[in-house]
Amino acid sequence: MAVPIEYFDAPDVKALVVEIVSKLGFRHVEVDRVFCFRSRGSQSRRVVARIHSLGKVWQKALNTRAGYLIEVISERYDKLTQSEKERVIIHELLHIPAGFSGGFRPHRGFINKRILDKLHEEYRNNR
Numbered sequence: 001m002a003v004p005i006e007y008f009d010a011p012d013v014k015a016l017v018v019e020i021v022s023k024l025g026f027r028h029v030e031v032d033r034v035f036c037f038r039s040r041g042s043q044s045r046r047v048v049a050r051i052h053s054l055g056k057v058w059q060k061a062l063n064t065r066a067g068y069l070i071e072v073i074s075e076r077y078d079k080l081t082q083s084e085k086e087r088v089i090i091h092e093l094l095h096i097p098a099g100f101s102g103g104f105r106p107h108r109g110f111i112n113k114r115i116l117d118k119l120h121e122e123y124r125n126n127r
């Protein structure tokens, strides 16, 4: 039997999100509407983090604004170095589109090693 997945509030991840958004000037990201959780017991073997969104139809159904949730997979994320964690969170934030609409930007054209290297360097230089 699979162990059920458990979710925990992740204030450390939220603090990193706030710092990255501020240092990289991601003004389209409403940090109050970015939630961060740590999961334990995920069956996926390779995923380190993922981003979920409150899409358009849910916004309408719940009469609320868009929101995003960054989930880090504890078994893998927690073992990373600080530098690797920063890259993972920058990557997830890059999935948020300019309109903060509840949709996603794809990897193609928006997220690749070159873009991540550049933004991570900018973040590091902004300390």
Ligand SMILES: [Zn+2]
Pocket: 091, 092, 095, 107, 111
């Ligand atoms: Zn991605």
